[in-house]
Amino acid sequence: MSKSTSVARISATEAALLAIARMQAERGPLMFVQSGGCCDGSLPLCFQAGELIVGDNDLLLGTVGGSAFYVDAQQDAAWGHPEFILDVAPGLPEGFSLPAGDAGHFITRSLVCAASLSPTS
Amino acid sequence: MAVATIKPDGAVETKPKSRAFVPPGQPGSIVSVKPRYDNFIGGKWVPPTSGKYSVNVTPVTGKAFTEVAASTPADVELALDAAHKAKVAWGQTSLAGRAAVLNKIADVMEANLEMLAVAESWENGKPVRETLAADLPLAIDHFRYFAGATRSLQSTLTEIDKDTIAYHFHEPLGVVGQIIPFNFPLLMAAWKMAPALAAGNCVVLKPASPTPWSILKFAELVQDIVPAGVINIVNGPGAEIGKALASNKRIAKIAFTGETVTGRLIMQYAAQNLIPVTLELGGKSPNIFFADVFDKDDEFLDKAIEGLVLYAFNKGEVCTAPSRALIQESIYDKFMARCLARIKQIKQGNSLDPETMLGPQVSAQQLQKVTSYVEIGLQEGAQLLTGGHRAGVNGEFKDGYYFEPTVLKGNNKMRVFQEEIFGPVLAVTTFKDEAEALAIANDTLYGLGAGVWTRDGSRAYRMGRAIQAGRVWTNCYHLYPAGAAFGGYKISGIGRETHQMMLEHYSQTKNLLVSYSPKALGFF
Numbered sequence: 001m002s003k004s005t006s007v008a009r010i011s012a013t014e015a016a017l018l019a020i021a022r023m024q025a026e027r028g029p030l031m032f033v034q035s036g037g038c039c040d041g042s043l044p045l046c047f048q049a050g051e052l053i054v055g056d057n058d059l060l061l062g063t064v065g066g067s068a069f070y071v072d073a074q075q076d077a078a079w080g081h082p083e084f085i086l087d088v089a090p091g092l093p094e095g096f097s098l099p100a101g102d103a104g105h106f107i108t109r110s111l112v113c114a115a116s117l118s119p120t121s
Numbered sequence: 122m123a124v125a126t127i128k129p130d131g132a133v134e135t136k137p138k139s140r141a142f143v144p145p146g147q148p149g150s151i152v153s154v155k156p157r158y159d160n161f162i163g164g165k166w167v168p169p170t171s172g173k174y175s176v177n178v179t180p181v182t183g184k185a186f187t188e189v190a191a192s193t194p195a196d197v198e199l200a201l202d203a204a205h206k207a208k209v210a211w212g213q214t215s216l217a218g219r220a221a222v223l224n225k226i227a228d229v230m231e232a233n234l235e236m237l238a239v240a241e242s243w244e245n246g247k248p249v250r251e252t253l254a255a256d257l258p259l260a261i262d263h264f265r266y267f268a269g270a271t272r273s274l275q276s277t278l279t280e281i282d283k284d285t286i287a288y289h290f291h292e293p294l295g296v297v298g299q300i301i302p303f304n305f306p307l308l309m310a311a312w313k314m315a316p317a318l319a320a321g322n323c324v325v326l327k328p329a330s331p332t333p334w335s336i337l338k339f340a341e342l343v344q345d346i347v348p349a350g351v352i353n354i355v356n357g358p359g360a361e362i363g364k365a366l367a368s369n370k371r372i373a374k375i376a377f378t379g380e381t382v383t384g385r386l387i388m389q390y391a392a393q394n395l396i397p398v399t400l401e402l403g404g405k406s407p408n409i410f411f412a413d414v415f416d417k418d419d420e421f422l423d424k425a426i427e428g429l430v431l432y433a434f435n436k437g438e439v440c441t442a443p444s445r446a447l448i449q450e451s452i453y454d455k456f457m458a459r460c461l462a463r464i465k466q467i468k469q470g471n472s473l474d475p476e477t478m479l480g481p482q483v484s485a486q487q488l489q490k491v492t493s494y495v496e497i498g499l500q501e502g503a504q505l506l507t508g509g510h511r512a513g514v515n516g517e518f519k520d521g522y523y524f525e526p527t528v529l530k531g532n533n534k535m536r537v538f539q540e541e542i543f544g545p546v547l548a549v550t551t552f553k554d555e556a557e558a559l560a561i562a563n564d565t566l567y568g569l570g571a572g573v574w575t576r577d578g579s580r581a582y583r584m585g586r587a588i589q590a591g592r593v594w595t596n597c598y599h600l601y602p603a604g605a606a607f608g609g610y611k612i613s614g615i616g617r618e619t620h621q622m623m624l625e626h627y628s629q630t631k632n633l634l635v636s637y638s639p640k641a642l643g644f645f
Contacts (some may be wrong), residue, residue: 015219035382036403036566042490042540045382051385072381078539078566091486094303094330096359105486109493 012064012086019088019100020065025070027098032064034071034084034108044069044086044108045097127231133258139451140371141474142177142239142249146186151356152338157188160196160356161340163203164349168617169357170195177334180246180481183471183520189333192357194365197325198355199460204296204323207350212293212321213489214348216272223268223319227261233342234261235337241307242472244335246480246522248434261309264617266603267319272622278303284638291628293321294373298366300359300387301336302378303329303483304438304543308601310336313376316623318351322373325353327366333482359383370394374627377401378440381612398627399616401440401608403541404569407562408443408598409584411555411575415452421596423460425574428598429460429547433467433526437545438487440613441570443598445538446549447558453551460528461507467526481514481522482544489520491544494529494537498548503531506549533561541567555580565591568610572598591617607623 012020024030029049036042045052049067054060058070064086071084086108093105100106127133146154157174159166174188190196211219230237238252247256277285297314306328317324328336333356340354355362363383367375368390377387378401389399414425432443448456472480482488488511495509508527513519527546529537539550552558562571562584571590575581585593591608594600601607606620616626 001614015449033382035380036540042542043380047386052382053389073379074566078535080534080539082536089486089489091484092330092358093360094484094486095379096361096386098361099358107489110497 008050008062008083009081010064010069010084010086012062013088015088016086016100016106017065019106020067022101023098024066030067030098031104032067032069032086033058034037034069034075036072036075036079043095043097044084044106045092046093046106047096047098048099084108084110127234127258127261130178133254142235142242143473144186144473145240145243150239151236152243154187158190158334158337158356159466160190160192160197160200161208161337161344161352161354162350163202164344166245167196167199169193170199175333175357177244179243179483180331180483180522182517183485183522186243187334189337189356192355192362194362196355196357197362197365197369200325200355201296203353204325204349205371207348208295208323211318211323211348211351212295216274216323217631219319219321220268220272220578222347222604223264223271223315226343227264228267229342229346230257230261230264230339231518232632234258237307237338239473240335240338241479244332245306245483246472247302247438248477248480250475250477252437253475255601256308258303259603260308262310263311263603267315267621267624269321269626270316270430274621276625279416281630281634284636286635286637288633288635290631290633291320291624292631294629295322296372297324297374297376297502297627298369298372298374299323299324299326300363300367300377300379301326301328302440303332304435306332306335307339309378312618314352316618317376317627318347320624320627322627323351323353325361325366325372326354327355327357330357330359330392332507348420364390367391368393372396374398376616379403384614397626399618400614401569401616401618402612402614403440404442404451404567404590404609404613405539405541406441406443406567406570406590407445407447407565407566407574407588408572409552409558409562409574410449410452410456411558411573411577411580412449412452412577414574415456416576421576424596425461426456426459428572428574430463430467431598432547433464433545434599436480436482436524437491438483439599440541440542441592441599442541442543443572444542445533445545445549445561445565445572447552447561448549450551450553457506457549464507464526464528469523469525470514471518477502479526479545481518483522484525485522487543488524490548491524491542494540494542495529495542495546498529498531498535498537500544501531501535501537503529503535503548504538506530508545539565555584559584559587563587566611567613569608569613570594
C-alpha cells in the first residue's frame with residue numbers, strides 16, 4: 001500500500017466519535033497525533049487543535065469527527081503504512097493526552113496492510 | 122529469593138527470604154499507607170487547591186489502595202513559588218553542604234531500603250526481587266555518586282594573555298521541571314533529582330499518573346533532610362499539570378522521559394521559553410547473539426541465555442528493553458531452545474513474593490496495548506513461540522494486569538519489530554553474518570540501547586562502535602551503574618543521564634573575562 005492510496009487510512013468507531021463530540025463540546029476543536037515509543041507510546045494522543053505544531057514530516061491521514069489525525073511520516077513507513085481505527089478504551093490517559101470522556105482514553109487499532117507483509121523467516 | 126543490603130564496598134548482598142511481604146497498609150506490613158496524600162510543596166504536605174483526589178490502584182490486584190492529589194495548574198504555581206523561595210539559599214549552599222544532603226538522602230533510603238522496595242513493587246507491579254536488588258540500590262547509589270561528583274567538579278580559567286583571564290564558573294540554573302515515567306518511579310526520579318540538586322537547583326517534579334505514590338513515601342523520609350522547597354512534588358493529570366509545568370515561564374530547564382510526541386511537545390514548550398531540555402524517549406533495542414556464544418556450554422553461555430530472557434525484566438516496561446533478539450542462524454535452533462526453556466521457568470504472580478520474577482503490567486491500559494500488539498504480530502504472520510495471552514494468576518491476583526512472557530518470531534520489517542510494545546514480548550529473528558546483524562540492528566527509528574554477545578573482542582568492538590545507539594551493552598545487559606552515560610541516538614532523545622556530565626546539563630556557565638592591564642584598547 002502506498003501513501004497515495006484512495007482508501008481512508010483513518011476511521012473511528014462509534015464510541016470514538018461520541019467521545020470526540022463530547023470532548024469538542026467541552027474543549028473546542030481537537031487534533032490527534034499517533035505516538036510511538038516508551039511509556040505511552042503507540043497510542044494516539046488527543047490535544048486541543050493546534051497544541052502540537054505540525055511540520056512537513058507529519059502526515060495528515062484524514063479527519064475523524066472533524067479532528068485532524070497525524071502520524072510522523074517515517075514512523076508510518078516503519079510501521080508499514082497501516083490503516084488506523086480510532087477507538088476508546090477504559091482508563092484515563094497516562095501522559096499528556098486529553099481523555100476520551102470521563103474515564104476513557106483513545107487508542108488506535110490497526111489493520112495490517114496485506115501488501116506490506118513479508119513472509120516469516 | 123533474597124533480601125538485599127548494600128555492603129561497605131558498594132556491592133549488593135542478598136540473603137534468603139522465602140515469604141512474601143505483607144501488602145502496604147495491611148496489618149504487619151513494613152509500609153504504612155495513609156488514606157490520602159497531598160502534594161509535597163515547600164517541605165510541607167499541601168492539599169490540592171481543587172480539593173480533589175484520584176484513587177491510586179496497585180496493578181498487583183487491580184484494586185485502589187490510597188488517594189493522591191488531583192492537582193491543577195494552580196498547584197504547580199504553588200510548587201514553583203516554594204522552589205523559587207528556596208533557590209538562592211540552596212544555590213549558595215557550599216558543595217560540602219549539598220553533598221552532605223545528598224548523602225543523607227542516600228543513607229535514609231538505605232535504612233529504609235526494604236520499605237521503599239515493597240512500596241515501589243506495590244505501586245508499579247514490578248517484582249520485589251528487582252526493587253530490592255536493582256531499583257533501590259541503584260537509586261541510593263545515584264545520590265552518593267552525585268554527592269561525590271559535585272565535589273570534584275572543577276571550574277576552569279584560561280589565560281587569554283598575560284593580563285587577561287577568562288574564568289568559567291558553574292552556576293545553578295535555578296528551578297527546573299522534571300517529569301518522571303511510570304516504569305521506575307523512584308529510580309528515574311533519582312536519576313533526575315540527584316544531578317539537579319547536586320548542581321544547586323531546586324526541582325518541581327511531576328510523577329507519572331499511574332505511579333504517584335511511592336515517591337511520596339520517599340518524600341516522607343527526606344522531609345526533614347532536604348531544605349524546604351528544594352524538592353517539590355505535584356501529582357495530577359499530564360494534560361493539565363504536565364503542560365503547566367513544562368510550559369511555565371518560571372522553570373529554567375525541563376527534563377522528560379516518555380514517548381516521542383510528548384517529547385516534541387515538551388521541546389516546543391521549551392522553544393517558546395528558550396530553555397534547555399533533556400529528553401529520553403524510548404527505543405526498540407536489538408540484542409545480538411553471535412554463533413560463538415555457543416562455542417562452549419559454560420558460564421558465559423548461561424549468561425547469554427539470561428541476557429536474552431532479560432526482555433522480561435520489569436515486565437518489559439523499560440525504554441531500553443532488549444525487545445528485538447537477533448540470533449545468528451547457525452545456532453538459532455539450539456540457542457532458542459535453551460532460551461525458551463529458561464522462559465518457561467519464569468514465575469509469575471504476587472509481586473511481593475521474592476520468588477516472583479514477572480509482575481503485572483502497570484495498568485489496564487498497558488495490558489490492553491500489549492495484548493493488541495501480540496494480535497498485530499500474529500496478523501502480520503509472526504510465529505508465536507511461547508506465551509501470547511493475559512496470564513491466569515489465581516486468587517487475590519486474578520484481577521492484576523498480568524501478561525505471559527511472550528516470544529514472537531518474524532522479521533525486522535514487522536510492526537512488532539519496529540514499535541515499542543512496553544511489555545514482556547520479545548520479537549526474535551535471525552541473521553547470517555555480522556553485516557546483516559548490523560543492518561538489522563540499525564534498521565529502527567530508535568537508538569537508545571543495544572546488546573552484543575560474542576567471545577570475539579574485536580567483533581564486539583566493531584559492532585559496538587557501528588550500532589547507532591547511546592548505550593551498547595557488551596556481553597551484558599540491563600546494567601545501569603552511575604558513572605556510565607545513558608541516553609539516545611536518533612529519535613530516542615537528547616542529552617545523557619547517569620554520568621557527571623549531567624552536572625553540566627544542570628548548570629549555567631558564567632564567564633568572567635577580566636583584564637589586569639591598565640592600558641586602554643586605543644580605539645577612542
